[in-house]
Amino acid sequence: xxxxxxxxxxxxxxxxxxxxxxxxxxxxxxxxxxxxxxxxxxxxxxxxxxxxxxxxxxxxxxxxxxxxxxxxxxxxxxxxxxxxxxxxxxxxxxxxxxxxxxxxxxxxxxxxxxxxxxxxxxxxxxxxxxxxxxxxxxxxxxxxxxxxxxxxxxxxxxxxxxxxxxxxxxxxxxxxxxxxxxxxxxxxxxxxxxxxxxxxxxxxxxxxxxxxxxxxxxxxxxxxxxxxxxxxxxxxxxxxxxxxxxxxxxxxxxxxxxxxxxxxxxxxxxxxxxxxxxxxxxxxxxxxxxxxxxxxxxxxxxxxxxxxxxxxxxxxxx
Amino acid sequence: xxxxxxxxxxxxxxxxxxxxxxxxxxxxxxxxxxxxxxxxxxxxxxxxxxxxxxxxxxxxxxxxxxxxxxxxxxxxxxxxxxxxxxxxxxxxxxxxxxxxxxxxxxxxxx
Numbered sequence: 001x002x003x004x005x006x007x008x009x010x011x012x013x014x015x016x017x018x019x020x021x022x023x024x025x026x027x028x029x030x031x032x033x034x035x036x037x038x039x040x041x042x043x044x045x046x047x048x049x050x051x052x053x054x055x056x057x058x059x060x061x062x063x064x065x066x067x068x069x070x071x072x073x074x075x076x077x078x079x080x081x082x083x084x085x086x087x088x089x090x091x092x093x094x095x096x097x098x099x100x101x102x103x104x105x106x107x108x109x110x111x112x113x114x115x116x117x118x119x120x121x122x123x124x125x126x127x128x129x130x131x132x133x134x135x136x137x138x139x140x141x142x143x144x145x146x147x148x149x150x151x152x153x154x155x156x157x158x159x160x161x162x163x164x165x166x167x168x169x170x171x172x173x174x175x176x177x178x179x180x181x182x183x184x185x186x187x188x189x190x191x192x193x194x195x196x197x198x199x200x201x202x203x204x205x206x207x208x209x210x211x212x213x214x215x216x217x218x219x220x221x222x223x224x225x226x227x228x229x230x231x232x233x234x235x236x237x238x239x240x241x242x243x244x245x246x247x248x249x250x251x252x253x254x255x256x257x258x259x260x261x262x263x264x265x266x267x268x269x270x271x272x273x274x275x276x277x278x279x280x281x282x283x284x285x286x287x288x289x290x291x292x293x294x295x296x297x298x299x300x301x302x303x304x305x306x307x308x309x310x311x312x313x314x315x316x317x318x
Numbered sequence: 319x320x321x322x323x324x325x326x327x328x329x330x331x332x333x334x335x336x337x338x339x340x341x342x343x344x345x346x347x348x349x350x351x352x353x354x355x356x357x358x359x360x361x362x363x364x365x366x367x368x369x370x371x372x373x374x375x376x377x378x379x380x381x382x383x384x385x386x387x388x389x390x391x392x393x394x395x396x397x398x399x400x401x402x403x404x405x406x407x408x409x410x411x412x413x414x415x416x417x418x419x420x421x422x423x424x425x426x427x428x
Contacts (some may be wrong), residue, residue: 042414044355051351068354087358089416105416132411133392136351 013037015102015112017090018250020047021293022283023118024074025300027083029115033308039078040104046071047120048284049293051136052145058293069096070293090119095257095276098314113314114278114307117258117266118300119250121284121291121301126158126211126243138220140242143167144292147174147242156181156236158211158221159244165193167244172200179236181206181225206236214241248287261287269298272303278310322361326374327381334372336403340426341372342418343397345390347379352411355393359415363422370428398425 014030016023019041030037033180044050045154049067088107094100095115102110123141125131131139140146143157144167151174157167160182180197185207187194189295197203208229215221215235222237249264259267259275265288266281268274274281278305283296326334326343335341344360364373378385378393387427388397388405396418398406406425412418422428 042359042416044358046355050355068351087362087415089414130410132352133394163386296319 012112014114015110016116017046018118022296022300024078025297026116026303027078029301029304031081031083038084045075116280116281121249124131124246153239156238157241157242161186162189164244165189178203321368323364323373323375326376340397343409344375345395348394
């Protein structure tokens with residue numbers, strides 16, 4: 001089906017790619033500023049947070065709120081002020097020139113003055129065959145988000161970088177015991193983190209080991225690891241497996257159109273402006289020190305201000 | 319209102335599945351975040367394949383017998399069924415609508 005965007009050659013002020021908290025906050029502020037705005041989302045509103053059963057660190061919800069409901073409410077709120085939404089996958093973009101073009105898989109092309117990239121970053125999966133189905137049901141990717149659910153329990157965590165060890169330390173403060181699984185005999189993390197892990201009495205390092213499988217028969221039972229040097233397997237009884245083996249920013253459709261850092265995140269400062277005029281990066285996709293729902297939402301608001309400024313300056317130039 | 323996925327339960331299963339028209343069934347549950355996330359895309363699949371494919375969804379808590387019949391272990395699982403009622407293929411948690419389209423195309427050539 002070809003949507004009206006292509007049929008009538010209409011031009012949006014802002015096309016937002018991605019309907020998570022950053023995308024819909026941008027949509028809310030852009031729509032309220034009178035900009036013609038559409039959000040292109042390939043699944044459902046909320047992005048990654050829809051996989052979180054309960055979000056307890058987004059201000060204003062003292063009982064917590066499930067990620068799916070929060071995403072849905074963010075969409076409804078933005079649409080109340082005139083933002084549009086389309087369920088489609090963005091396949092490629094043309095970002096040069098005053099009018100930019102966003103190509104989609106099945107909803108035609110969108111012409112726009114500004115593009116806000118809000119496609120987020122996904123946790124890198126381990127590659128277990130049943131992993132996607134177990135996400136948030138035994139396999140977790142955010143210790144800060146989900147660790148509290150395992151207070152006083154035993155959990156396993158796989159990874160060896162700074163974030164992994166930081167997550168292990170966080171979990172060690174909440175949980176009775178943490179198995180820290182790493183495939184090498186030394187962590188990749190900085191010495192500071194490695195020393196802190198060594199001092200934590202309830203973290204048991206499981207080095208030279210990889211996760212073979214998880215036992216979920218009748219509920220999450222534990223993790224089977226294999227020692228890569230001896231080929232011996234060991235079962236670690238635990239209530240969850242936290243995976244902290246890096247993140248993958250969703251930038252494939254950009255095909256190098258904007259500058260990214262060494263890890264693939266879009267280079268943009270607090271203004272959310274990228275290397276391309278009229279293109280903004282918000283939320284987890286942007287270079288930033290902390291990736292949370294609240295910081296994503298803040299980016300969205302900021303982007304609207306600089307999108308308005310860009311449009312006004314473009315018009316002034318004629 | 320666009321066509322949405324058809325709710326399949328013990329009352330309409332016999333009538334709709336294996337009676338000449340191929341089908342895809344989404345085994346889901348209300349408590350499954352992946353299931354909820356893919357639901358809008360699946361409704362779009364229902365609209366796109368209207369008349370060519372029965373696009374159904376089975377609530378595994380409401381109708382566990384149907385889930386058992388297809389040995390469903392993980393949610394969401396999508397099962398492709400030919401017009402005679404034979405299972406053609408299964409997929410767990412497809413990434414988006416494009417992945418479901420590809421799954422249907424590879425299995426049934428639609």
